Amino acid sequence: xxxxxxxxxxxxxxxxxxxxxxxxxxxxxxxxxxxxxxxxxxxxxxxxxxxxxxxxxxxxxxxxxxxxxxxxxxxxxxxxxxxxxxxxxxxxxxxxxxxxxxxxxxxxxxxxxxxxxxxxxxxxxxxxxxxxxxxxxxxxxxxxxxxxxxxxxxxxxxxxxxxxxxxxxxxxxxxxxxxxxxxxxxxxxxxxxxxxxxxxxxxxxxxxxxxxxxxxxxxxxxxxxxxxxxxxxxxxxxxxxxxxxxxxxxxxxxxxxxxxxxxxxxxxxxxxxxxxxxxxxxxxxxxxxxxxxxxxxxxxxxxxxxxxxxxxxxxxxxxxxxxxxxxxxxxxxxxxxxxxxxxxxxxxxxxxxxxxxxxxxxxxxxxx
Numbered sequence: 001x002x003x004x005x006x007x008x009x010x011x012x013x014x015x016x017x018x019x020x021x022x023x024x025x026x027x028x029x030x031x032x033x034x035x036x037x038x039x040x041x042x043x044x045x046x047x048x049x050x051x052x053x054x055x056x057x058x059x060x061x062x063x064x065x066x067x068x069x070x071x072x073x074x075x076x077x078x079x080x081x082x083x084x085x086x087x088x089x090x091x092x093x094x095x096x097x098x099x100x101x102x103x104x105x106x107x108x109x110x111x112x113x114x115x116x117x118x119x120x121x122x123x124x125x126x127x128x129x130x131x132x133x134x135x136x137x138x139x140x141x142x143x144x145x146x147x148x149x150x151x152x153x154x155x156x157x158x159x160x161x162x163x164x165x166x167x168x169x170x171x172x173x174x175x176x177x178x179x180x181x182x183x184x185x186x187x188x189x190x191x192x193x194x195x196x197x198x199x200x201x202x203x204x205x206x207x208x209x210x211x212x213x214x215x216x217x218x219x220x221x222x223x224x225x226x227x228x229x230x231x232x233x234x235x236x237x238x239x240x241x242x243x244x245x246x247x248x249x250x251x252x253x254x255x256x257x258x259x260x261x262x263x264x265x266x267x268x269x270x271x272x273x274x275x276x277x278x279x280x281x282x283x284x285x286x287x288x289x290x291x292x293x294x295x296x297x298x299x300x301x302x303x304x305x306x307x308x309x310x311x312x313x314x315x316x317x318x319x320x321x322x323x324x325x326x327x328x329x330x331x332x333x334x335x336x337x338x339x340x341x342x343x344x345x346x347x348x349x350x351x352x353x354x355x356x357x358x359x360x361x362x363x364x365x366x367x368x
Contacts (some may be wrong), residue, residue: 002232008183008261011196014318018342020231024153024367025097025275026275029268029271029275029276030272030284032163032268032271033265033269033270033272033284033288034284034291035266035268036261036265037265037268037288038288038291038295039261040258040262040265040294041119041123041257041292042119042259042295042299042300043257043261044057044111044114044258045077045094045114045119045122045300046100047254047255047258048111048114048115050178050238050249051068051238052089053110053116053229053233053236053238053239054108054114054115054228055108055111055112055224055225055228056225056233056239057111057231057258058107058108058111058171058221058225059221059222059225059253060103060219060239060256060258060259061107061254061258061259061262062104062214062218062221062259063214063257063259064074064080064256064258064259064260064262064263065210065214065259065262065263065266066211066214066215067262068208068209068263069208069210069211069214069263072207072267072340073207073208073211074286074358076207079147085201085202085203085208085213087201087203087212091201092212092274095195095198095201096195096203096212097216099191099192099195099213100214100217100220101216101217101220102184102185102188103188103189103213103217104190104215104216104217104218104220104221105181105184105220105221106181106184106188106347107181108224109177109178109184109215109349110122110126110177110178110181111182112177113174113175113177113178113181114174115174115179116171116173116174116177117169117170117171117174117175117298118169118300118302118310119293119295119296119300120167120169120292120293120296120297120302120304121163121164121171121175121291122172122174122178123289123292123296124160124163124289124293124311124312124315125160125164125175125179125182126159126178126180126181126182126185127156127316127319128156128157128160128179128182128288128315128317129182129185129186129189130152130156130186130318131156131157131182131186131191132182132183132185132186132187132320133155133185133186133190133328133349134149134152134153134186135163135186136186136187136190136320137188137190137193138192140190142193142194146357148320148325149325150319151318151327152321152322153318155314155315155317155318155321156315156318156319158311158314158316159311159312159314159315159318160309160311160315161309161312162307162311162314163308163311163312163315164306165307165311169302169303170171179344185318191243192209194354195209196209198205204272206267206270207255207267207270210263210266222257236294238251239251245335247253248294269281271321272284283323286316286319286320286323289312289316290316292341293312301314322338343359
């Protein structure tokens with residue numbers, strides 16, 4: 001058998017194997033992301049059934065995330081031999097502080113809402129964050145105006161209305177809290193995008209971002225904790241007035257587990273985006289909402305009518321349309337960049353190959 005034919009057969013066998021490996025890797029990363037994302041949602045709801053201090057729980061999570069981020073940064077620095085980025089105080093307070101404050105309020109209010117509402121209502125209402133992200137992206141000119149965005153807004157808003165209409169497990173206080181969290185989440189993710197796009201800050205790695213944001217998030221959320229939970233927590237037998245050491249250790253361990261889940265969620269999102277694409281993360285997020293609602297109905301006994309499921313489907317269609325529009329826009333911009341780079345490269349290289357200005361005439365003749 002000829003050597004060239006053997007080489008072609010070997011290559012043809014390599015391609016399906018590479019495709020299979022990439023597919024398995026993507027599925028594994030998506031499942032890892034699902035585990036942390038869905039896990040922390042059910043963990044928060046489970047813990048707050050007995051431990052009614054969501055803001056204190058969030059503060060503990062922030063401390064755990066900061067410790068894990070610091071340890072991970074140290075390990076990465078030892079492995080690569082390169083120092084990790086450390087922001088100066090001026091950049092830290094002016095660039096990172098607004099993002100940290102918005103993130104703290106988003107997470108704090110979201111966890112607070114679990115005291116009042118079901119996981120299904122939380123999941124559905126939190127999906128409306130896409131509307132606020134879209135709004136603030138237009139305000140900060142991160143998103144270009146598109147008539148199709150009106151359809152996205154109408155679908156998500158009408159889906160949310162259908163889901164909450166005549167819901168037997170609807171709670172106004174919890175709904176307002178999570179809706180306010182979604183509004184602040186729009187500001188949070190817009191500011192996060194601006195922060196990550198500033199290459200001079202060097203915060204593209206989520207471990208570095210978490211390391212820098214957690215202290216400011218703690219400081220931003222602490223006054224709200226003192227006002228709402230400080231006195232009641234001091235008088236509670238769940239923590240400060242506990243009489244037995246095993247009970248105290250159990251409380252601290254269960255609180256710390258949430259911080260580990262939150263850190264794992266951020267890191268799994270980064271792995272999924274870096275090894276696949278942001279589009280994969282967006283599509284995975286859509287199916288994650290479906291899995292969350294199905295698990296909530298099966299495990300937590302959340303009641304959902306046909307109208308509620310229909311509203312959820314309408315809302316998901318709006319989110320899917322938004323993801324599709326962003327994917328088409330990204331491909332269009334990438335094509336324009338490639339075309340521009342080809343034009344620039346051809347203008348630099350082709351004159352060296354031209355023969356006394358005859359190339360333009362030859363190109364013209366070839367076109368005809």
